[in-house]
Amino acid sequence: MLRVTVWNENRHEQSNPKVSEVYPKGIHGAIAEFLQSENTEVSTATLDDAEHGLTEEVLQSTDVLLWWGHIAHDEVEDEIVEKVRQRVLDGMGLIVLHSGHFSKIFKVLMGTSCDLKWREADEKERIWIVDPSHPITEGLGEYIELEAEEMYGEHFDIPAPDELVMVSWFEGGEVFRSGCTYRRGQGKIFYFRPGHETYPTYYNTDIQRVIQNAVQWAKPVNLPKPVYGNAKALEEIKSK
Amino acid sequence: MLRVTVWNENRHEQSNPKVSEVYPKGIHGAIAEFLQSENTEVSTATLDDAEHGLTEEVLQSTDVLLWWGHIAHDEVEDEIVEKVRQRVLDGMGLIVLHSGHFSKIFKVLMGTSCDLKWREADEKERIWIVDPSHPITEGLGEYIELEAEEMYGEHFDIPAPDELVMVSWFEGGEVFRSGCTYRRGQGKIFYFRPGHETYPTYYNTDIQRVIQNAVQWAKPVNLPKPVYGNAKALEEIKSK
Amino acid sequence: MLRVTVWNENRHEQSNPKVSEVYPKGIHGAIAEFLQSENTEVSTATLDDAEHGLTEEVLQSTDVLLWWGHIAHDEVEDEIVEKVRQRVLDGMGLIVLHSGHFSKIFKVLMGTSCDLKWREADEKERIWIVDPSHPITEGLGEYIELEAEEMYGEHFDIPAPDELVMVSWFEGGEVFRSGCTYRRGQGKIFYFRPGHETYPTYYNTDIQRVIQNAVQWAKPVNLPKPVYGNAKALEEIKSK
Amino acid sequence: MLRVTVWNENRHEQSNPKVSEVYPKGIHGAIAEFLQSENTEVSTATLDDAEHGLTEEVLQSTDVLLWWGHIAHDEVEDEIVEKVRQRVLDGMGLIVLHSGHFSKIFKVLMGTSCDLKWREADEKERIWIVDPSHPITEGLGEYIELEAEEMYGEHFDIPAPDELVMVSWFEGGEVFRSGCTYRRGQGKIFYFRPGHETYPTYYNTDIQRVIQNAVQWAKPVNLPKPVYGNAKALEEIKSK
Numbered sequence: 013m014l015r016v017t018v019w020n021e022n023r024h025e026q027s028n029p030k031v032s033e034v035y036p037k038g039i040h041g042a043i044a045e046f047l048q049s050e051n052t053e054v055s056t057a058t059l060d061d062a063e064h065g066l067t068e069e070v071l072q073s074t075d076v077l078l079w080w081g082h083i084a085h086d087e088v089e090d091e092i093v094e095k096v097r098q099r100v101l102d103g104m105g106l107i108v109l110h111s112g113h114f115s116k117i118f119k120v121l122m123g124t125s126c127d128l129k130w131r132e133a134d135e136k137e138r139i140w141i142v143d144p145s146h147p148i149t150e151g152l153g154e155y156i157e158l159e160a161e162e163m164y165g166e167h168f169d170i171p172a173p174d175e176l177v178m179v180s181w182f183e184g185g186e187v188f189r190s191g192c193t194y195r196r197g198q199g200k201i202f203y204f205r206p207g208h209e210t211y212p213t214y215y216n217t218d219i220q221r222v223i224q225n226a227v228q229w230a231k232p233v234n235l236p237k238p239v240y241g242n243a244k245a246l247e248e249i250k251s252k
Numbered sequence: 253m254l255r256v257t258v259w260n261e262n263r264h265e266q267s268n269p270k271v272s273e274v275y276p277k278g279i280h281g282a283i284a285e286f287l288q289s290e291n292t293e294v295s296t297a298t299l300d301d302a303e304h305g306l307t308e309e310v311l312q313s314t315d316v317l318l319w320w321g322h323i324a325h326d327e328v329e330d331e332i333v334e335k336v337r338q339r340v341l342d343g344m345g346l347i348v349l350h351s352g353h354f355s356k357i358f359k360v361l362m363g364t365s366c367d368l369k370w371r372e373a374d375e376k377e378r379i380w381i382v383d384p385s386h387p388i389t390e391g392l393g394e395y396i397e398l399e400a401e402e403m404y405g406e407h408f409d410i411p412a413p414d415e416l417v418m419v420s421w422f423e424g425g426e427v428f429r430s431g432c433t434y435r436r437g438q439g440k441i442f443y444f445r446p447g448h449e450t451y452p453t454y455y456n457t458d459i460q461r462v463i464q465n466a467v468q469w470a471k472p473v474n475l476p477k478p479v480y481g482n483a484k485a486l487e488e489i490k491s492k
Numbered sequence: 493m494l495r496v497t498v499w500n501e502n503r504h505e506q507s508n509p510k511v512s513e514v515y516p517k518g519i520h521g522a523i524a525e526f527l528q529s530e531n532t533e534v535s536t537a538t539l540d541d542a543e544h545g546l547t548e549e550v551l552q553s554t555d556v557l558l559w560w561g562h563i564a565h566d567e568v569e570d571e572i573v574e575k576v577r578q579r580v581l582d583g584m585g586l587i588v589l590h591s592g593h594f595s596k597i598f599k600v601l602m603g604t605s606c607d608l609k610w611r612e613a614d615e616k617e618r619i620w621i622v623d624p625s626h627p628i629t630e631g632l633g634e635y636i637e638l639e640a641e642e643m644y645g646e647h648f649d650i651p652a653p654d655e656l657v658m659v660s661w662f663e664g665g666e667v668f669r670s671g672c673t674y675r676r677g678q679g680k681i682f683y684f685r686p687g688h689e690t691y692p693t694y695y696n697t698d699i700q701r702v703i704q705n706a707v708q709w710a711k712p713v714n715l716p717k718p719v720y721g722n723a724k725a726l727e728e729i730k731s732k
Numbered sequence: 733m734l735r736v737t738v739w740n741e742n743r744h745e746q747s748n749p750k751v752s753e754v755y756p757k758g759i760h761g762a763i764a765e766f767l768q769s770e771n772t773e774v775s776t777a778t779l780d781d782a783e784h785g786l787t788e789e790v791l792q793s794t795d796v797l798l799w800w801g802h803i804a805h806d807e808v809e810d811e812i813v814e815k816v817r818q819r820v821l822d823g824m825g826l827i828v829l830h831s832g833h834f835s836k837i838f839k840v841l842m843g844t845s846c847d848l849k850w851r852e853a854d855e856k857e858r859i860w861i862v863d864p865s866h867p868i869t870e871g872l873g874e875y876i877e878l879e880a881e882e883m884y885g886e887h888f889d890i891p892a893p894d895e896l897v898m899v900s901w902f903e904g905g906e907v908f909r910s911g912c913t914y915r916r917g918q919g920k921i922f923y924f925r926p927g928h929e930t931y932p933t934y935y936n937t938d939i940q941r942v943i944q945n946a947v948q949w950a951k952p953v954n955l956p957k958p959v960y961g962n963a964k965a966l967e968e969i970k971s972k
Binding site for chain 1: 343376378381383384385386387389390391392393394414415423435436437438439440473474475476478479486487
């Protein structure tokens with residue numbers, strides 16, 4: 013049984029009727045719904061929960077964490093961010109969605125500004141698959157088309173992804189590295205671009221498929237934590 | 253049901269009693285035995301079979317192909333090599349073992365000489381895991397120790413691996429990139445260093461674990477073959 | 493003094509007046525002109541020269557080779573291709589331009605089909621820089637805009653580049669990995685997309701800048717060729 | 733004129749006579765000496781200088797910064813670390829030496845723990861070059877041998893390097909990724925393992941060569957800082 017936690021800032025849903033209309037159960041609710049399956053147990057957590065819903069117990073029993081945030085990144089406690097980071101290094105998968113590019117957790121794991129160009133103009137996005145060998149693309153076609161989305165454009169200030177899976181074309185003239193994998197410690201990270209709060213992006217079955225695949229891909233590997241620190245010699249060292 | 257084919261040159265086994273003693277069913281037989289499982293159907297094929305046992309039918313029904321060869325690389329027909337290459341580009345996984353580094357199929361997929369240093373001196377090898385997030389390392393410890401193996405040393409003339417999973421230490425003073433992944437077209441490739449014919453390396457349960465994991469990792473992704481060639485515009489192009 | 497050889501198929505120039513009008517000295521002539529400098533000695537070579545102008549002597553005295561070909565890839569002798577490949581593995585830089593993606597030399601070095609989507613529709617291309625730390629981008633802005641070019645679209649069947657430097661946006665709806673680096677043996681390779689024969693692309697000063705930068709980046713490193721083959725132990729090996 | 737700043741914690745030199753005997757001018761002094769050249773202007777800065785010698789002015793006029801630290805990582809002010817990080821993202825090269833793996837600046841740029849195994853046992857290290865195409869290897873042989881060094885062993889908890897240039901073999905049985913490059917923002921980073929304070933490692937001419945090469949490799953690219961934030965469309969967006 014894979015244990016997934018969907019974390020959402022859940023603020024737009026409270027303040028913007030346009031958003032709550034699109035996502036009446038919150039973005040986290042919508043995502044939880046399509047991730048739930050026979051082999052996957054899904055919980056949700058939000059910013060306003062105690063400890064943002066990310067207690068030690070929740071983190072320890074989460075195999076893969078999804079992260080959606082936007083206007084309240086700064087309200088996420090540094091201490092919680094550090095706990096999440098530690099869990100990723102210890103093997104928990106992390107899937108960062110859309111505006112989560114500017115979340116504290118993504119920024120500390122990347123080391124860069126994670127900045128980008130953006131525009132809200134109801135424009136078309138076409139997400140091209142550039143690595144058709146990657147399990148995250150299972151079941152897709154050559155590209156995913158979204159009639160209207162927010163634009164994110166290069167330069168996207170991230171480390172070069174370990175694997176670049178998808179690149180977006182935008183009607184207004186930009187491109188963007190939209191599907192990027194990283195490994196940090198024993199954990200696997202997937203950044204996936206689309207998902208502006210005012211669009212029904214998370215109801216698109218291709219988008220759902222990518223996230224489902226990513227959850228499978230990001231699950232922890234069963235391997236003891238490497239031993240660090242002072243180490244005895246495994247072989248005899250000749251005196252000089 | 254995953255369909256695996258283990259290909260072996262199977263020549264040392266015919267000519268060198270030391271080898272047939274260690275591998276009475278051939279290296280292919282030993283590998284097939286530990287790969288066979290409830291969910292994995294394993295066949296074997298050897299150089300001296302008609303079409304080297306790699307007919308169009310066999311290749312089309314193989315999800316992951318393993319390759320062991322050494323003294324008879326040149327006897328593998330170019331036409332068959334090209335068919336195998338095509339199948340890899342179309343999604344078949346390929347696991348190249350030990351002296352297979354010099355096989356025609358590995359060399360055409362890499363583009364480089366694939367040359368290296370070597371020595372047969374019954375020396376100790378310790379294979380360190382450098383990427384503990386990788387599914388190929390599932391169930392292992394920090395390293396795999398082999399009391400006696402052939403040495404392979406750097407410089408190993410391969411393209412920089414997409415993922416470097418393991419690095420070997422050798423008693424005689426060399427290091428080697430021992431576990432390397434590549435993606436070519438829709439196919440995934442894993443090169444795994446150990447497995448000299450005179451040592452019981454393929455009976456080592458850690459070595460078996462790596463190969464079992466690699467087979468799972470290398471399985472094809474279900475995605476239509478990308479469309480190539482002349483393409484109609486998806487968006488209107490303004491006349492200049 | 494850097495020694496550069498610009499190789500061009502030089503066939504369109506003979507048969508298509510539109511091309512010879514744009515490139516009266518041939519594509520090779522146009523490229524040679526902007527590469528020539530105080531510190532760079534440039535020669536040209538074409539398909540119809542003896543040994544395609546790539547004699548052993550020429551190759552041995554070339555630090556960086558540029559390659560433009562399109563309709564006559566098949567006429568390039570396999571033996572010459574193999575010599576070029578060997579020189580790349582021995583350290584010669586190689587810059588593959590535009591339709592050179594389908595040249596024999598690029599395909600053998602990549603191991604994949606190097607296939608792609610294409611369209612001739614006088615459409616706009618905007619080449620975005622995605623790695624602004626790369627020396628190949630020195631002196632550029634955020635993107636290069638070309639009013640009319642041939643389209644190349646994903647999926648581009650290449651190994652994941654060692655470094656992805658540029659991504660193109662096309663008016664008709666596609667994206668493309670337009671600036672890609674690879675290392676093979678001791679040699680460095682840069683693939684650069686633009687340059688269809690009927691457009692004055694190689695007169696664009698940004699395009700020229702990229703190619704000038706790439707030549708500097710691709711120059712050989714002064715390092716003895718690694719030693720391959722049987723190797724004596726550097727450290728004592730204990731008898732078992 | 734390339735402007736280089738060598739930063740050193742400079743504490744062992746004050747407290748341990750063994751170290752001050754090996755490095756009478758401090759580790760920074762020894763490094764500055766072999767970096768100084770006709771085209772390279774070298775300054776030094778240490779922990780106990782005001783603002784650790786890394787004022788805004790110093791940072792703005794530094795092209796490449798070298799970093800050696802060990803027992804006093806925690807005394808480096810977070811504010812200064814953040815300024816250095818910003819300069820790296822803006823293009824300044826950074827070369828992190830030996831125990832600098834645990835410096836604040838390296839850890840925030842990597843996002844991981846940067847932990848490793850270590851042992852002080854006067855053992856032999858042999859640093860093998862695994863990428864002989866890389867400019868950092870210019871002028872070296874196949875490996876660098878150090879008669880006695882501290883051991884650093886895998887697992888080294890870093891992101892997979894953008895380029896892996898060197899791998900160390902240690903007498904006591906470990907291996908280590910010793911020469912690693914990264915790009916962060918517009919800046920280039922090189923981590924280079926050797927250099928324990930009690931050994932004359934920085935007087936070894938091969939080690940000096942690597943650091944000289946790395947300084948050249950890491951120098952900033954002249955490119956305007958990418959524009960981030962809200963962006964006007966470059967192409968017309970059709971109303972839906």
